[in-house]
Amino acid sequence: MFLPSFQLENKVAVVTGAGRGIGRALAIGLAEAGAQVALLARTEQDIINVAREINSIGAKAYPIVTDVTNRDEVNQSIAKIIETTGTIDILINNAGMNIRSQALDVTDVEWHKIMDTNLKSAFIMSQEVGTFMKKHGTGGKIINISSVAGHVALRTGVVYAATKAAMIQMTKVLALEWGQYGINVNSIGPWYFKTPLTEKLLQDEKYVDDILAVTPLKRIGELEELVGPTVFLASAAGNYITGQTLFVDGGMTIQGF
Numbered sequence: 619m620f621l622p623s624f625q626l627e628n629k630v631a632v633v634t635g636a637g638r639g640i641g642r643a644l645a646i647g648l649a650e651a652g653a654q655v656a657l658l659a660r661t662e663q664d665i666i667n668v669a670r671e672i673n674s675i676g677a678k679a680y681p682i683v684t685d686v687t688n689r690d691e692v693n694q695s696i697a698k699i700i701e702t703t704g705t706i707d708i709l710i711n712n713a714g715m716n717i718r719s720q721a722l723d724v725t726d727v728e729w730h731k732i733m734d735t736n737l738k739s740a741f742i743m744s745q746e747v748g749t750f751m752k753k754h755g756t757g758g759k760i761i762n763i764s765s766v767a768g769h770v771a772l773r774t775g776v777v778y779a780a781t782k783a784a785m786i787q788m789t790k791v792l793a794l795e796w797g798q799y800g801i802n803v804n805s806i807g808p809w810y811f812k813t814p815l816t817e818k819l820l821q822d823e824k825y826v827d828d829i830l831a832v833t834p835l836k837r838i839g840e841l842e843e844l845v846g847p848t849v850f851l852a853s854a855a856g857n858y859i860t861g862q863t864l865f866v867d868g869g870m871t872i873q874g875f
């Protein structure tokens with residue numbers, strides 16, 4: 619037998635930013651692969667709605683209102699997940715936001731908002747879940763949702779780009795430190811996908827033309843095309859992959875001239 623399992627039966631996954639967009643899609647996809655899924659976000663109704671979608675396919679979901687930039691709330695939510703399920707096997711650091719300012723216009727408030735939401739949250743979630751995984755001794759999978767913006771220069775803001783580049787480097791160092799505990803740490807780097815974060819931009823035909831001009835596959839990605847690579851990295855099929863960033867980008871990051 620050479621084909622490993624892509625199934626996540628009996629696994630417990632935690633998804634941050636699971637109430638909308640990519641996080642919602644990843645949470646449902648992980649549940650479809652067999653996982654129980656804890657859904658973390660600040661808007662209770664959003665995560666309740668996603669939990670209902672997951673329950674409707676016969677899977678278990680745990681909506682837990684959490685501001686993942688707040689260490690105390692993170693600790694309380696992780697303790698609640700472990701108390702309820704007994705374990706955490708998979709962490710998806712997806713929560714993120716952007717304020718698309720030119721560098722000279724960025725305020726301190728904007729800096730801290732983007733840094734805390736995109737980078738600090740991923741780090742404190744990884745610290746708290748990594749502590750459990752190390753102590754529990756059964757390893758685990760941590761997947762950070764970075765962006766092509768962390769690898770090539772986009773016009774969507776320098777602070778956001780810095781957080782996404784930092785996520786890629788954080789992925790490598792955590793993979794180095796935690797490999798000995800059987801914890802795989804990887805990143806996914808999406809190009810544009812239609813979500814509430816990008817919806818207005820993707821309604822602008824000229825903007826979409828600009829996107830497609832630098833996208834070899836000449837189309838915007840579908841959310842299920844992010845779910846597949848994420849489930850792959852979260853499953854046994856990804857057991858010997860760590861410290862890597864998988865760009866799910868229609869070829870955008872290889873486009874030269």
Ligand SMILES: NC(=O)C1=CN([C@@H]2O[C@H](COP(=O)(O)OP(=O)(O)OC[C@H]3O[C@@H](n4cnc5c(N)ncnc54)[C@H](OP(=O)(O)O)[C@@H]3O)[C@@H](O)[C@H]2O)C=CC1
Binds near residue numbers: 764
């Ligand atoms: N859409 C795209 O084209 C791309 C997106 N990405 C990345 O993918 C990730 C998801 O993006 P996308 O789905 O588009 O974004 P959305 O704005 O659609 O969703 C963001 C999610 O994160 C949650 N969130 C935001 N702040 C916090 C917080 N402090 N605590 C807990 N949850 C929080 C939101 O819920 P709530 O407000 O209720 O807390 C929401 O559920 C982000 O990291 C983004 O950078 C990367 C490349 C491209």
Ligand SMILES: C[C@H](O)[C@@H]1OC(=O)[C@H](O)[C@@H]1O
Binds near residue numbers: 767778808809
């Ligand atoms: C592709 C980027 O991650 C994405 O594009 C946007 O406009 C968002 O603000 C993000 O930067």
